[in-house]
């Protein structure tokens with residue numbers, strides 16, 4: 503018997519699906535709220551003038567107040583977050599660059615320690631600040647960071663730095679009262695990490711702050727996904743009720759711990775700058791094109807950020823959009839949007855993706871990390887591949903055969919320290935960007951490709967593909983067997 507006749511749908515080009523892109527789906531953007539906030543701001547001459555002229559260095563004052571109040575009610579720290587702890591930024595990426603400019607010296611600062619797998623677009627920011635060749639990977643463990651490894655390597659780095667005299671002073675940064683130069687930077691995404699979606703335990707957070715204090719390290723936490731949280735494993739009904747109870751953060755940030763632990767930055771012998779900052783962003787909860795965020799740290803630290811050269815010259819970044827954010831936060835509209843639109847939508851999207859993974863990928867040997875958490879969130883799911891598959895060829899074949907883009911693990915490896923933490927056995931899937939039906943269909947297609955490749959491996963057959971993989975910057979001619 504011949505093959506069944508092909509349906510016309512089989513011959514049509516497949517709809518492209520992108521499970522790599524970490525953007526919010528356009529349907530989740532609060533366009534009408536932003537439009538009316540813009541209207542409010544621009545209709546009031548005082549606000550319009552404030553928004554359209556150069557702003558104060560730490561940012562638009564009403565915006566700092568609104569952010570401080572909002573963060574206080576979400577994170578519920580023991581003490582209210584004062585406005586002076588907040589500096590308005592142009593988003594987490596821009597601010598990372600500013601903070602490195604102010605608080606590091608490419609020679610005196612020994613290393614940038616990056617929890618890996620890591621947000622890959624941060625690497626270039628570190629390189630631009632002079633840290634190419636000084637980035638070190640610290641692998642995640644079950645609780646979010648392997649601190650035994652980090653402690654040992656920090657110690658080695660300190661020993662090595664003791665030898666030459668010239669690294670005992672910052673070489674490229676003048677002495678400035680408004681800033682200091684840290685000896686180390688530790689970069690991480692403690693909650694719903696990109697790409698692994700892991701959350702660091704409370705115990706590790708406390709130990710990490712202690713370690714940072716011991717080694718004069720600045721902890722930079724990209725806390726950009728904290729607000730997007732939901733219960734891991736509940737029926738839709740119970741999930742909706744449980745969402746009601748998730749209006750506050752389920753763990754303190756590193757910056758909260760650094761503030762509270764043992765007298766905080768005012769303890770005896772401390773210099774007042776603190777050892778942790780929270781690098782926040784409105785990209786994932788309002789819209790990345792707003793290019794606005796905030797950083798929280800000690801008052802001294804926040805002031806130092808505000809004195810970065812580009813701000814001292816041009817005023818706070820995103821001055822106009824921060825007037826819109828002020829309205830969105832002070833009226834409660836953004837909080838309402840997060841509660842009634844984003845969390846329910848991401849819960850559904852996450853569940854759709856997880857169901858598709860259970861149906862199409864787990865039977866092939868794909869597995870999930872941290873499967874037994876109560877609270878999940880963020881944008882991503884990180885999958886371990888069956889042992890006979892590797893990520894780059896799989897991603898290339900997915901694109902080539904099925905027009906579905908996935909994030910291959912190696913792009914999340916720390917450049918120059920790939921040996922310490924390699925991820926050729928992992929892929930990242932994002933559930934924020936594509937339409938829901940495409941999440942299901944995309945995973946089904948990944949399953950089709952994986953099954954085919956597993957069959958080829960079993961049959962001892964080899965494939966040879968030459969495919970440019972979108973977005974990873976490492977076009978490869980890849981042979982696989």
Ligand SMILES: Cc1ncc(COP(=O)(O)O)c(C=O)c1O
Pocket residue numbers: 524592593594595596621691696724726782783784785790794795
């Ligand atoms: C961990 C992390 N940090 C920073 C960013 C970018 O933030 P922003 O848009 O505020 O620059 C992202 C976006 O994907 C991210 O995942």
